[in-house]
Amino acid sequence: MSRAGIAPRILESWWAPGRVVRSLRGMPDRALIVVLMAAMLIFLVAQAPGHARDAQLQPEVPLGARMGGALLAVMFMMPLLAYAVAALVSALSRLTPWPVAPQDSRLALFWALLAIAPAMLLAGLTAGLVGPGPALGVTRAVAGLGFLVIWGAGLRALAGNR
Numbered sequence: 001m002s003r004a005g006i007a008p009r010i011l012e013s014w015w016a017p018g019r020v021v022r023s024l025r026g027m028p029d030r031a032l033i034v035v036l037m038a039a040m041l042i043f044l045v046a047q048a049p050g051h052a053r054d055a056q057l058q059p060e061v062p063l064g065a066r067m068g069g070a071l072l073a074v075m076f077m078m079p080l081l082a083y084a085v086a087a088l089v090s091a092l093s094r095l096t097p098w099p100v101a102p103q104d105s106r107l108a109l110f111w112a113l114l115a116i117a118p119a120m121l122l123a124g125l126t127a128g129l130v131g132p133g134p135a136l137g138v139t140r141a142v143a144g145l146g147f148l149v150i151w152g153a154g155l156r157a158l159a160g161n162r
Contacts, residue, residue, distance in 0.1 A: 013115035017150040018157035039113035049128020098159035108154030119143035
């Protein structure tokens with residue numbers, strides 16, 4: 001990686017995702033794992049306000065139980081799912097004229113997850129402070145659309161015949 005920090009790259013990913021992902025190409029596997037786990041940790045933190053609100057409104061399921069379930073899902077199950085999706089995308093890309101190497105597929109996916117972390121934090125705050133409604137729908141839609149755009153641009157930038 002070059003001297004640019006993580007936060008400026010995350011911000012830049014929202015307007016030039018292909019360039020950012022290309023600059024990260026060749027990242028060691030350990031660094032990719034750190035990127036994925038950092039994204040998952042931020043996703044877990046982002047869920048806390050919504051779970052706190054739900055625990056206050058429905059006390060039969062305490063906050064600890066809600067966060068325990070979220071911890072299991074986000075920190076243990078989601079990384080396995082992310083690796084499986086990256087492998088599947090890489091395998092399916094071989095059927096196209098633009099194959100993506102397995103490590104490049106992981107890089108594009110894991111970076112897209114980290115790049116949308118600020119949007120996930122905003123959606124989590126909205127879930128906790130405002131609750132269900134149009135504002136939460138919009139923040140989640142921005143995060144979802146941002147993920148798809150950044151991931152797609154990353155895959156496109158790393159495709160074999162580029």
